[in-house]
Amino acid sequence: MLRGLYTAASGMNHELNRQDAIANNLANINTSGYKKDEMIGASFHAELYFAIDRGSRQPIGFAPLGVETDEVYTHLATGSILTTDNPLDLAIIGAGYFVVDNGVNQALTRNGHFAINAEGYLANDNGDLVLGENGPIRLDGPVEFGADGSIMVDNQVIDRLLVVMPEDESMLVKEGHSRFILDGEWTRLETAVVQQGALENSNVNVIEEMTKMIAVTRAYESNQKAIAVADQIMDKIANEIGRL
Numbered sequence: 001m002l003r004g005l006y007t008a009a010s011g012m013n014h015e016l017n018r019q020d021a022i023a024n025n026l027a028n029i030n031t032s033g034y035k036k037d038e039m040i041g042a043s044f045h046a047e048l049y050f051a052i053d054r055g056s057r058q059p060i061g062f063a064p065l066g067v068e069t070d071e072v073y074t075h076l077a078t079g080s081i082l083t084t085d086n087p088l089d090l091a092i093i094g095a096g097y098f099v100v101d102n103g104v105n106q107a108l109t110r111n112g113h114f115a116i117n118a119e120g121y122l123a124n125d126n127g128d129l130v131l132g133e134n135g136p137i138r139l140d141g142p143v144e145f146g147a148d149g150s151i152m153v154d155n156q157v158i159d160r161l162l163v164v165m166p167e168d169e170s171m172l173v174k175e176g177h178s179r180f181i182l183d184g185e186w187t188r189l190e191t192a193v194v195q196q197g198a199l200e201n202s203n204v205n206v207i208e209e210m211t212k213m214i215a216v217t218r219a220y221e222s223n224q225k226a227i228a229v230a231d232q233i234m235d236k237i238a239n240e241i242g243r244l
Contacts, residue, residue: 008223008230010044010067010068012227018039024037026210034204035174040069041067041068042070079202087144087197088114088116089112089199090145090199098130098131100123100128100131102128103129108166111179111199134159139153147193148160
């Protein structure tokens with residue numbers, strides 16, 4: 001009976017983790033380049049029980065020990081494209097990631113909401129410098145971005161946006177809302193398509209997340225009821241059966 005309490009409690013903890021992920025997804029529905037997260041559960045290793053009779057050990061079966069949060073899975077599907085008409089907003093059409101540098105490390109992102117910083121360099125909201133094929137991009141006038149990522153100032157091509165693709169996207173580790181650290185190698189995309197004056201929306205589907213939230217709430221309540229039933233049974237065992 002105590003094992004049932006622990007099993008139900010582990011289920012409640014996992015549903016709380018799922019609820020946190022769903023709430024974070026909904027909070028970032030308007031964050032450009034955001035990729036939704038999902039908590040993946042896995043059962044604890046089952047315990048094998050034996051019947052011990054005069055020194056012999058006969059297996060009688062496994063007993064499950066509940067559930068735990070195994071990993072956080074990030075869905076990397078692209079979001080819809082929103083036209084902003086801001087000349088410094090950029091969206092990658094199809095595969096690829098922008099490369100940004102915060103002075104400590106480089107990261108990949110699909111969030112193309114950029115601006116010109118105080119030093120005249122193209123940067124994102126966090127102050128990370130956007131990289132071109134020749135390094136940080138300095139802009140000294142009105143800029144135009146070609147569909148191939150080329151950067152033109154005063155009708156002169158000064159650089160090209162560095163758009164890359166990880167060799168293994170599963171090695172991307174989310175840092176913040178739309179920034180990824182890559183534990184692996186990437187290759188530069190020669191055929192990247194960039195749209196100026198547009199941003200990629202998050203890939204969060206509100207209806208889907210609300211449906212998941214309802215399912216999580218019901219699962220949490222079911223585990224609560226299981227604990228309440230187990231508590232009632234133990235109360236009867238201790239206070240009623242004990243009198244016999």
